[in-house]
Amino acid sequence: MDQKAVSQKPDKDKxxxxxxxxxxxTLTHAVTxxxxxxxxxxKLEALDRLVMVYLALxxxxxxxxCTEADPNSYAVPVYATDLSERWHRVAIQQAAGIARAFRxxxxxxxxxxxxxxxxxxxxxxxxxxxxxxxDPKVKEPQWSEWNLPExxxxxxxxxxxxxxxEPSEDSTFDYWLRISTLEKGNPLRVPVKxxxxxxxxxxxxxxxxxxxxxxxxxxWWLTLSFEENVSLQTEPRAPRVGADVGIANFLTTSTxxxxxxxxxxxxxxxxxxxxxxxxxxxxxACLKKKGVEKLPSTxxxxxxxxxxxxxxxxxxxxxxMLKEHADARIIFEELSVAAMGFKARAMNAYLYxxxxxxxxxxxxxxxxxxxxxxxxxxxxxxxxxWCVGIATTPTAMLL
Numbered sequence: 001m002d003q004k005a006v007s008q009k010p011d012k013d014k015x016x017x018x019x020x021x022x023x024x025x026t027l028t029h030a031v032t033x034x035x036x037x038x039x040x041x042x043k044l045e046a047l048d049r050l051v052m053v054y055l056a057l058x059x060x061x062x063x064x065x066c067t068e069a070d071p072n073s074y075a076v077p078v079y080a081t082d083l084s085e086r087w088h089r090v091a092i093q094q095a096a097g098i099a100r101a102f103r104x105x106x107x108x109x110x111x112x113x114x115x116x117x118x119x120x121x122x123x124x125x126x127x128x129x130x131x132x133x134x135d136p137k138v139k140e141p142q143w144s145e146w147n148l149p150e151x152x153x154x155x156x157x158x159x160x161x162x163x164x165x166e167p168s169e170d171s172t173f174d175y176w177l178r179i180s181t182l183e184k185g186n187p188l189r190v191p192v193k194x195x196x197x198x199x200x201x202x203x204x205x206x207x208x209x210x211x212x213x214x215x216x217x218x219x220w221w222l223t224l225s226f227e228e229n230v231s232l233q234t235e236p237r238a239p240r241v242g243a244d245v246g247i248a249n250f251l252t253t254s255t256x257x258x259x260x261x262x263x264x265x266x267x268x269x270x271x272x273x274x275x276x277x278x279x280x281x282x283x284x285a286c287l288k289k290k291g292v293e294k295l296p297s298t299x300x301x302x303x304x305x306x307x308x309x310x311x312x313x314x315x316x317x318x319x320x321m322l323k324e325h326a327d328a329r330i331i332f333e334e335l336s337v338a339a340m341g342f343k344a345r346a347m348n349a350y351l352y353x354x355x356x357x358x359x360x361x362x363x364x365x366x367x368x369x370x371x372x373x374x375x376x377x378x379x380x381x382x383x384x385x386w387c388v389g390i391a392t393t394p395t396a397m398l399l
Contacts, residue, residue, distance in 0.1 A: 025230045028208075031201050034222040038173065038191045044220060046188055050181055051154045051215070057081045058091045059151050065099030066148050072096055082182055086161040094157045098149055106146050116141040153214065160209035165192070165224070174199070177211075177222065192222060202226065241328045243321070247354045250317045257324070260317025262354045266310055270353045273303045274346075310355045318362050332363060 036044070060079050065071040073093040081088060120140055127134040156163075164178045168191075175192040194202070205226040212223040242254035250260035262270075280298045287295055321330075342348050 027228045027230055028225055029201070029228060031198055031224045031226070032221070034192060034194065034198060034224065036177070036190055036192065036220040036222055038193050043188050043190055046181055047179065047190070047213075047220065048154075048215075050179070051156060051213075053082055053182065054087065054091055054156060055151050055154060057083060057088070058095045061092055061095030062098050062102075062149050062151065065096055066102055071100040071103065084162075084180065084184065087180065090156075090158055090162055097157070098151075102146075102149050109146070110143070113141055113143050153216070155215075156213040158211050158213065163211050163213070164209075165207060165211060239328045240331055241325050242331045244333065245356055245359050247351065247356070250314055250354075250356075250359060251321050253321065253325070253330075257321075259321045260313050262310065262313075262350075266306070266313065267350075269302075269306050269309075270350065273300070273306055274349055274353075276300060277303065306353070307355060310353065311358050314355060314358050315362060318359070332360070 057079060064078065069075065073096045075092060075096070077085075077088055077092065081091075083091070117140070120138070123138060124134055162180045166176045166178055168174055168176055171191070172193075173191040174194040177188075177190040177192050179188040179190065181188055202224070205228075208225045208227060210225065214221045214223070244252045246252060247262050249258040250262070252258050277298045277300070280296060280300075284295050284298060340351060342351065
């Protein structure tokens, strides 16, 4: 079937859009973990019936966009369903987003595989030319085709066409969530009770019309969002604040303030995870010595979870620093974390687990213009200087 895009958006002046993009930046904040526990079981059962039909349709389009057609949020519907046209469009949009991410990640992985294959061919050619046999530990990279995404967790990314958040006027609840169902003209009205920190985060904010519903361990959760416009203009005479990266404190400014740390709970979790990986490495060596072909991996879910928690802690430290120095230009040293190293293996593992390389990436994403100053420890000459200020594009300057 012809996959022509059906545009549902009005035409806009591109020049005005570009000018608006240069003058300000829009940040989207999510307010998560809003439990829908005040509703009676009958309403939630109707929501469960709806999500079963919705996920089945969404899965069809995910497979369709991953294998046959290009991901298009406004593609022509190709599958029959009991859902309304609006719910059908929402399912297509959610599936297109999932398929777009899948294709991008798979292509990046395949490009990395081709690079490894090229490096292996070059190493093999050098070994043949020199007459020295290639290291038997170096094996030819193998490509394993990715599995298609499977929607296992009930999740709905809806808009105002099917889910509407209505403020409560004469009840103890904060909002009412009106959800279109399989029965036309008979929508659900689910009460929403906010916690104190939810009210504080949403106070004075214009809530976006897009909402997200997730079901975890039999409980439905609601996610709301709002936008904040940040000006992309910095005063020419704005004060400058230096920032240094470390393990004891992720960020230390020239004003004497410290943000985030790897010590404490994160360090204890890293120690336990390292001991676990060492035990797995010993087991792997013993099995390999006995001739076992399928060896266990030294990685674990707890180690991956620790890495995510460390990066989240870095994100919080970065946000807090930028919030307290919103009108300042932050001078940041350009460090190569990959070149760092210690003689002790424990310290190298500690450095690796601290994820210090995540800080420059977050700093570039959080700010528009960054000034980096080269390291002054004599390892290499100072390179370009970047200043963490607010501007339209990253611009390099020389000291």
